[in-house]
Amino acid sequence: MSDQEARIVAQVDKRLFVGGTWRDSASGATFEVEDPSTREVLCEVADAGKEDALDALDAAHGAQADWARTAPRDRGEILRRGYELLMERQEELAVLMTLEMGKPLPEARGEIAYAAEFLRWFSEEAVRIEGRFSVSPDGKSRFLVMRQPVGPSMLITPWNFPMAMGTRKIGPAIAAGCTMVLKPAHQTPLSALALAGVMAEAGLPEGVLSVIPTTDPGAVTEPLLSDGRIRKISFTGSTAVGRKLLEQSAGQVLRTSMELGGNAPFLVFDDADLDAAVDGAMLAKMRNIGEACTAANRIYAQAGIAEEFSERLSRRMGALRMGRGLEEGVQVGPLIDDKARDKVQRLVDDAVNRGARVLVGGGPGEGAGHFYQPTVLADVPFAAELSSTEIFGPVAPVLPFETEEEALRVANDTEYGLVSYVYTRDLNRALRVSEALETGMVGLNQGVVSNPAAPFGGVKHSGLGREGGRVGIEEFLETKYVGIGGI
Numbered sequence: 462m463s464d465q466e467a468r469i470v471a472q473v474d475k476r477l478f479v480g481g482t483w484r485d486s487a488s489g490a491t492f493e494v495e496d497p498s499t500r501e502v503l504c505e506v507a508d509a510g511k512e513d514a515l516d517a518l519d520a521a522h523g524a525q526a527d528w529a530r531t532a533p534r535d536r537g538e539i540l541r542r543g544y545e546l547l548m549e550r551q552e553e554l555a556v557l558m559t560l561e562m563g564k565p566l567p568e569a570r571g572e573i574a575y576a577a578e579f580l581r582w583f584s585e586e587a588v589r590i591e592g593r594f595s596v597s598p599d600g601k602s603r604f605l606v607m608r609q610p611v612g613p614s615m616l617i618t619p620w621n622f623p624m625a626m627g628t629r630k631i632g633p634a635i636a637a638g639c640t641m642v643l644k645p646a647h648q649t650p651l652s653a654l655a656l657a658g659v660m661a662e663a664g665l666p667e668g669v670l671s672v673i674p675t676t677d678p679g680a681v682t683e684p685l686l687s688d689g690r691i692r693k694i695s696f697t698g699s700t701a702v703g704r705k706l707l708e709q710s711a712g713q714v715l716r717t718s719m720e721l722g723g724n725a726p727f728l729v730f731d732d733a734d735l736d737a738a739v740d741g742a743m744l745a746k747m748r749n750i751g752e753a754c755t756a757a758n759r760i761y762a763q764a765g766i767a768e769e770f771s772e773r774l775s776r777r778m779g780a781l782r783m784g785r786g787l788e789e790g791v792q793v794g795p796l797i798d799d800k801a802r803d804k805v806q807r808l809v810d811d812a813v814n815r816g817a818r819v820l821v822g823g824g825p826g827e828g829a830g831h832f833y834q835p836t837v838l839a840d841v842p843f844a845a846e847l848s849s850t851e852i853f854g855p856v857a858p859v860l861p862f863e864t865e866e867e868a869l870r871v872a873n874d875t876e877y878g879l880v881s882y883v884y885t886r887d888l889n890r891a892l893r894v895s896e897a898l899e900t901g902m903v904g905l906n907q908g909v910v911s912n913p914a915a916p917f918g919g920v921k922h923s924g925l926g927r928e929g930g931r932v933g934i935e936e937f938l939e940t941k942y943v944g945i946g947g948i
Contacts, residue, residue, distance in 0.1 A: 462501060466560060466787070469553050470651065475506045477513055477674070478657040480520030481667025487512040492676045494651060497563040497795040498785040498830035506650045509673035514642070514681040515688070517671035521613040521640035522690045524668030529610045529638040531666075533588045536635055540584035542663035547577035547628075554624065554655060559786040561649045562623060563794040563830070564749055566786055576625040576656075578913040579929070583632035586934050590637070603945040608938045610638035611716050612692035615685050617678075617706075618653065619698050620646035620797055621752045627656050629913070629928050630695050631670065637937035639693065643672045644681055648797055650674035682706070689713055693937065696720070697754075700877070700922050718926035718936045720754070720918060722851050723879035726872035727757035728894065730865070731765045733884035737906065739773045742857065744908030745882050747781070747835065750794055751855040752801070754923075755880045755902075755911060758852055760859045761868055767861040771839045774857060775820040778835040783826050795830035796854055802831045805854035812838055812845040812858060822855075849875060865890065873899045879919035880910055901927075 462470070475491075476483040490508035495501065509517075547554065555569035564572070593606040614634050618626040623645065634641050645653035657672040675681045685691050686709045695718040696706050703721040710717050727745055729738045745757035762770040786794040796802045802825060809823055817838040826832030833854055841848070841858040848860070862868045872881060880902040883894050895903045901919035904910045911917060916930035926936050 462496070462503065462560070466556065469556050470503050470560065472553070473557065473651050473655050474658060475504055475654065477507045477509055478654065478661075478670070478672040479513060479517045480671060481661065486510060487516075492647060494561055494648075496560050496830075497797055498828070498832075500829050503560055503651075506654070506674050508677075509675040509681055510677065511680050511684050513673055514685050517642045517673050518613065518685055518688060518690055520668040520671055521642055524666060525610075525613055525640045528640055528666065528669050531638065533590060533636075536638065537584040537587035539660070539664045540580045540587065540632060540635055543660050544577045544580040544584065546659045546663055547573060547580065550659070551577075554652070556787065557655060558623060558649075558652050559794070561651045562620060563797065564786055565791050565794050568749065569786070572622060572625050575911070575913070576628040579625070579628040579632040582913040582929070583636040583934065586633070586931070587636035590934065590938065601946070601948070603948055605943040605945060607941050607943070609941055611937050611939050612639060613690055614639045614641050614693035614695060614937065615682065615691050616641055616643045617682070617694070617696040617698065618643065618645050620648040621749055623649035623652035624656060626697050627653050629917075630697075631656070631660070633928070633934040634937050635665070635669070637934050639937045640669045641671070642685065642691075643670065644678065645672065645674055647674055647676045683709060686710055686715065687712055692716060694718070695936065703924065716936070718928065719924040720926075720928060721879075721922060721924040722877055723754040723756070723919065723923055724758045724849065724851055724875045724877040725755060725880045725882065725900075726898075727760040727882040728868050728872060728884065729760070729762045729766065729770055730868075730883075730885040730887070730890065731763040732886050733766075734886060735766060735770060735773065738770065738884040739777060741882065741884060741904070741906070741908030742774055743777055745904065746857045747778075747793070747855060748909065750796065752797065752853050754851070756852070757857070757882060757908075759848055759872075760857055761862045761871065762859055763868070764861045764863050767859060768839075771820060771837060771859045774859070775837040778837050778855075778857065779821040781835045783832055783834065784828070785830070793835055793855060795832045798831055801853060802833050805833050805852060805856055808847040808850060808852055809836060809838065809856060812841050812847055815842050815845050817841040817845060817858065843871060851877075865894065869894065869897050873897075876922040877919070878921035879923035880904065882908060
């Protein structure tokens, strides 16, 4: 770690942020944060436990009434200041993210801008929370419908987009008037702690946001979800953990938002612009080193163009430069840890043992970090494990298909339904296929769908609810109806 990198890490408070105060964990425990590209320990961070979680809940509960009464414009202005501060500090925050997560620095810069945009978007939505007044059908009474904040909310974010997943949840919660307890992933706590500092500087009142990193998620989440004062949970992560959280939320009948796993199909029809399709596949597959729930997990190319598409994609993937994300020109960083790299290798080996051909890559990268080579597999059988398992790495399996009907059948043959991608120049086919795909989002002739102004979320085992767009704030609002008689 260079002197400049050490300085950036040193600027972040490593303690818990509870009720507007930085403090050590009640037990005094800490944990190490590692640079996945070098395995070097960057720092130690306070490790929250049950007592810290309940203190954070006390703060959120105590601040809720006053925060809910805060003028929408004032809430929006805090979010706007948060947006401006993130953009002012984009470079240092990007370096911090690359250090703890590994993604190349240009992508980290892009994530800071993306994260900031959620704060700007919801600063504008804060003043657009609407209700309704109407006459009953029989004319004898009046209906008053109002929207109110759900209340104290627990937010759980993953390691792969450590800043953007924070603002995507914090933004609408602040706009709606909810207080929050945020538990970031233990692999990437520094971005979340830096965000807490930014929001405090932006004017967020004490108690509205607490951030409690931990290596024992159960010790933190279970007491909060069973307490009764938390009224909402918003989680981004694996489907397996999401199921468990839904079970724990049932006892208190909590409002839930779940953005879970994906198994995105990427369909390339024989009438597609192949140059555009390869460009789109590179974006959909390699964004964030493939460690994204939106990553193209299964690439289906129509039989007539499958070989050419695979060759073009292989040339592009093979030309990518792999290394530490802070080095000039690096396009592929490390995976988050050895467990992730071992999983990717197991999936590749299974596909090859079943008859797939390795066109490029196929094994770990060089260096001390958790690197894996950008990989393209051709002739992947539908029975291969990676056809039904989220890869979360830089591996692009190409599977041929014959007809539109077959493409839809295999694309929908999964328990997941987050996003799908379609490349075709036939307008009628584009509409037919988009309507028939069983996913919450479709990228039509584009490889990236995420946008703060659009609703993000999936169907089936990919989750519940939506984040972003005009509907994002709805997840943090309750509807109250007042019937007015005697008129």
